[in-house]
Amino acid sequence: MTITITAFERSPDGGKGLARDTRVRWALEETDLPYEVRFVSFGAMKEPAHRRLHPFGQIPTYEEGDLALFETGAIVFHIAERHAGLLPDNADARARAVMWMFAALNTVEPPILDLQTAKFMEGDKPWAAERLPLVKDRIRHRLRELSVRLGDADWLDGAFSAGDLMMVSVLLRTRSSGILDEFPDLAAYVARGEARPAYKRAFAAQLAINASTPPAG
């Protein structure tokens, strides 16, 4: 069955790979699955046709036969559950890989999203300059805890898994602020993710589309 995902017609990051379709592309590349991409404009994302796929009017979505999914965590898990390469066979290790997916999305990413909100939605507010350090410190707090847990391991729980795929993807969003590089071990962890052939293919695929069009924001 053909897999079709959606992605930004023009990614706001101009091809840095931070749009969430890159996470799904990465999972599809790790599992060697062919896929098609339907590009959606910012306007079309908010229209009823797209909202039938994604009630919150975002990308990516995932279609495969009669199944339509949104939410990157769910899409990556769906792929990981059905194809080898992203989840360990051992039941306990598998539960921990899923745990790291949720930790990436529900514990580590929220303060990072808060920084994006602070910059892009409240950047013109009178409190922007004074509030930004507080927001950044909340990210540092979480990254410090993550760094302690990672220790000198290559991946969060033994072999690379969907948990690392999601954590690396989330951490990549802290690079432009300089915060990632304050944690050399986490920066090296992210670099290990980026060095994977599957990530490189996913990154190149989104870059091919987004580098040719000027960034929208």
Added chain:
Amino acid sequence: MTITITAFERSPDGGKGLARDTRVRWALEETDLPYEVRFVSFGAMKEPAHRRLHPFGQIPTYEEGDLALFETGAIVFHIAERHAGLLPDNADARARAVMWMFAALNTVEPPILDLQTAKFMEGDKPWAAERLPLVKDRIRHRLRELSVRLGDADWLDGAFSAGDLMMVSVLLRTRSSGILDEFPDLAAYVARGEARPAYKRAFAAQLAINASTPPAG
């Protein structure tokens, strides 16, 4: 094998059921699993012994034999995957239930957490009063989209699932601000969740502990 979870020694909400152990208790009650609770003080949560279970120093955690998990989404999924009552049998419907778990935690909850941060961590800042309406509007934006998708259905995708358990739990956090009641269909959806016998047992169990001790914050 005995299941042991951790919970606040004194929940900051004084027993309103908003601490995340209630979500796990609810899942355990829906699947009729007995469990034990170990209570952890705010100080002990940040100590190495607890951080070995939860690197971010929070509750709940879940222990079952050699398996130790943190992150509510992962714990509820682990329970749901192994015991009847929280995930449909049909593979596509199951993938959608997981999708709603991630949507609750990664799309709906972040702006709600932002309101808690605004109130409790930035409530004394000079921008607090002016910023609060922006934060609340971002919650309303998401709840409006969720309300459209729910329509006049009882649950998000047919029968009650772990996706509803998580979404109801997240939405409960918007009640005290008055925002939930601005969406009567979502308020009714939450009430349907609260009316489930398993939820009532979970709520009563946490209340029995927290009502007897004064709230810590």
